[in-house]
Amino acid sequence: SAPFGIDFGNHNTVVAVAKNRGIDVVVNEVSNRATPTIVGFGQQNRAIGESGKSQQISNIKNTVDNFKRIVGLDYGHPDVKKEEPFFTTKLADVDGQVGAKVRFLGKEETFSSVQIAAMYFNKLKSTVSKETKLNINDVCISVPxxxxxxxxxxxxxxxxxxxxNPVRIVNDLTAAAVGYGVxxxxxxxxxxxxxxxxxxxxxxxEVSIVSLKKGELKVLGSAYDKFFGGRDFDYAIxxxxxxxxxxxxKTDVRSNPKSFSRMLASAEKLKKxxxxxxxxxxNVExxxxxxxxxxxxxRDQLEELVQPLLDRVNVPIEQALKQSGLSKDxxxxxxVIGGGxxxxxxxxxxxxxxxxxLSFHLNQDESIxxxxxxxCAIHSPTLRVRPFKFTDVNEFSITYQWDQQVEGDDDHLEVFPAGSSYPSTKVITLxxxxxxxxxxxYTNVKELPAGTPEEIASWKIQGVKLADGQSTISVKAKLRNNESGFASIESAYTVEEVEVEEEIPYEGEGEKPEDYEPQYKKVKKLVKKDDLSITTKDAALPQDKLNEYFEKEAQLTSTDELVFKIQNKRNEIEEYIYDFRSKLDGIYAPFVSEKEKEDLSELLMNAEDWLYDHEDASLGVYTAKYEELASKGNLIRGRYQSAENEKEEAARAKKEA
Ligand code: ATP
Ligand code: K
Ligand code: MG
Incomplete structure (x- = not known):
């Protein structure tokens, strides 16, 4: 499959694929290089991306934008309350997670933020496979x-x-910096x-301070202001x-969501x-x-309006510099990148x-x-890419904790401290x-943004077998802060001490003599005994839930596709009627009798009425209708065509004579 990358933006999303020649941004169905991050729910189907945007105002209560801000949050997370005013749909509690409540296919439904993001990614996937004709599977997604x-x-x-298949989740600016460095x-x-x-x-x-050498990038420090961007300007205006x-x-325009959405759209235009x-x-009509x-x-008025924001510009910069240990000099x-x-x-x-x-060497909209x-291409087995190493930096310290089974032993260790680089691995022995x-x-709960759960993940390690007569055994566990920054346990195994013979290194002067007899000594060594099984419980969805959502998404997609096909068929019938009618008066006129023309005109008129009366027939019914018309049309076209052929023959014969 072709390596695929997504810059998941709150306003719009940019996607690219890697080919042998290089990396190309993929345009969408209306040839835009960025796609609105919007999922709309309709009477018959979903409208995602561009179509969601064009129907946003008319379907304001069932159109979800802004969802990047809430993906994966618990419904009770304090930021859900802060984000609520930016939504025109109702936010809902879906099994403890935040989601949106909409009217869809004629009834009320709730979808979790993860499902909504999945719908959006699925649309991006289908856009890319349609536009590039490439097989899309592996993906790297950038997140804040x-x-x-x-x-x-x-x-x-x-x-x-x-x-x-998400091969890696990467920070926005790390992705941009990798692209720059490569x-x-x-x-x-x-x-x-x-x-x-x-x-x-x-x-x-967001701000990141990075150091870049040939073939290597290190993120030294980063910081952010989560509530600072173009939308704050739009709202201020x-x-x-x-x-x-x-x-x-004497109105209250904010109480009408449609009106205020249009005020916002005009505000964005003015800002630009x-x-x-x-x-x-x-202007808003x-x-x-x-x-x-x-x-x-x-411009001065705008600057005054957003003064409180401008006064905070320095904060993330100072924090990131501090973490990096560098000074401005x-x-x-x-x-600088980003539309805002x-x-x-x-x-x-x-x-x-x-x-x-400031420098603008990077493409502001496409570098991420x-x-x-x-x-993604680095992880691809099929594409050879330039070697490039990069590490990111941990914002918060991570501690691992285990059951204390032997009195006096430690039961926890800070394994990945704040400011340390990832990916990284540490082996511990218990x-x-x-x-x-x-x-x-997380080691220091007090440092965490409000609402972040303290526990990151837990694991059940099973299969520990003690040797006869022993009361304990050593276990080695490979702890990993993986490519995506997830705290994980890569493997765990018991070790036992065995006695092995080891050659004693030659200690004489100069070269080893030809007839040197190697000397051996008995040493005790730890060797792997049994691999242990690891059962993970983390914030990822359990497999059965994942399967359920996957099946639901597949089913909704096929419904959308069917609706799309039906709409196309309806349009085809409509076009056929107009085309046939105009040809009856034009190129077909010499080939139909008065009576035939009358009958056909009536047939077309009836078909038009029929379409009007059959707003939502099935694909089969529309297809049958189309074929009924086409069979009549083909008859007349046949007469026209054979006359044309005869004309051509005659012309050729004349030329040859
Ligand atoms: P985020 O990174 O916050 O998730 P995003 O990636 O979707 O959002 P961008 O695509 O980088 O955001 O930028 C979109 C923002 O840039 C919008 O607020 C848009 O109005 C603003 N913007 C685009 N062009 C201009 C311009 N010429 N002047 C001012 N603002 C602009
Ligand atoms: K973007
Ligand atoms: Mg962005």
Whole structure:
């Protein structure tokens, strides 16, 4: 399968695939290089991506956007309350997880955030396989720094539900930096280049400090502001005009979701215009109570409106620098990406904070997707890629804990401290009396963002067999902070001490004499005895739930496809009627009698009425109708065609004569 990468954005998502020639962004069905992150639920089918966006306002109560913000969160998570105002659907509790309540296929339904993300990924997958004709399976998905382990598992699960194999979940900026490092040809081999990467998107702002050498990237530190992005600008603008409108017309535009959504859409438009102009108009036609609202804003006014945000620009930068151990002066470049960073006042603040000019060597909208695709290609067995090593950095310390089975032994260890790099592995040895449990948890609960569960995962380790007459046995466990940052146990096995003969190294002067007799000594060595079985319980969905969601998704997809085919067939009938009618008056006219023409016209008129009366017939019924018309049409076309052929024959004969 072709390596596939997703930059999962809150506003829009960019996808790319790797081919032998390189990495290409894939355009969607309307040739856009980014697809709106939207899932709409309709009477008959879902409208995902572009079609969801175009129906958003008319189907506002059943259209879910913004879901990247809540994927994998428990319903009780404090951020769910903070995100609720950004949704136009109702949020719901789905088995303890957050989800959305919508009207779909004529009834009320709830879908978990993971299912909604899966629907979206599935749409991306089908877009890519249609556009590229490539087989898509392995995927690397980029997520924000602030995604918890639970959310990363949720994204991986969503990919699985969509029939994809998530080979790696990677931080947005790490993906961008990998793409930068791989394709930058002038990197030094010895002294690393230090780069600050900044991404300001629709909803969040992230900073990573990385060091880059030829073939190698290290993330040294990172930080974020989870509530800082383009949407905050849109809301500031829309709220400003909503106040103005309410005061002028004594309305409450915010209480009408459709009206306010249109205010927001116009706010985004104005914001973009202000990135290139110092003044911009603001228009919303018949926004509420038939009011055509128009106004305008200057760039300075916008800057004033978002002052509280601008005043926070420095915070993540300082945090990331601190974690990296570098100072501003150590930075060679400040690279900026993300659509939200196009606001001039933001760029000014960034440059001011870093005390140096900003660079734009990376594609602002596509570098994350391309980097993620390259990372997927690294994991692909079929594609050879340039060797490139990279590590990311842990935000929080992780401690492993186990049953204390031997008095006096330690029962926990901080294995992966905050600031340490991953992927990494550590082998621990424990004295055991039998099967046991291990768990991984965050070391310092107080440092965690509110709502993050303390426990990360737990494992049942089974199969411990004691040797005769022994009361304990040593167990080695390979603890791994894996590629996606998940705390895991890769393997566990018992070891036993055996006596082996070992050659004593030659200790004489100079070369070994030819007739040297090797000397042996008996040494005690630990060797592997039994492999132990590991049963994992983590934030990933249990297999049966995953299967259930997978089957449901497959079923919804085939329903969507059927609806799509039916709509196409209806359109074909409609087009056939118009085409046939116009040909009866045109090229077919010499080949039909008056009576025939009358009958056919009536047939077409009846077919038109029939279509009107049969809004939702089955595919079979529409197909039969189409064929009925086509058989009549083919008869006449046959006459026309043979006359044409005769004409051609005659012309050829004349030419040859
Ligand atoms: P996130 O990273 O927060 O999940 P995202 O990846 O979808 O979101 P981007 O695609 O990087 O976000 O950027 C989208 C944001 O950029 C939107 O808020 C959009 O309005 C804004 N934006 C795009 N172009 C401009 C522009 N010319 N001026 C100002 N803002 C812009
Ligand atoms: K994006
Ligand atoms: Mg983004």
């Amino acid at each position: 720094l602030w995604y918890t382990q639970q959310q990363r598992h949720a994204v991986a699960d969503a990919a699985r539900i969509a029939g994809l 394709f930058k040809t002038d990197l030094p081999e010895d002294k690393p280049v230090n780069i600050a990467l900044v991404d300001i998107g629709h909803s969040a702002y 829309a709220n400003y005009f909503a106040d103005e409108l309410d005061a002028k017309h 215009i202000l990135s290139a102009n110092t003044q911009a108009p603001y 018949s926004v509420i109570n038939d009011i055509d609202y128009s106004s305008s804003m200057t 150590d930075l060679d470049f400040v690279e 960073s196009r606001v001039p006042s933001l760029k000014e603040r960034l440059a001011e904070t870093f005390g140096k000019p 997707a391309k980097g993620a695709t390259f990372i 004295e055991r009396t039998g099967d046991f449990n291990v768990s991984a948890r």
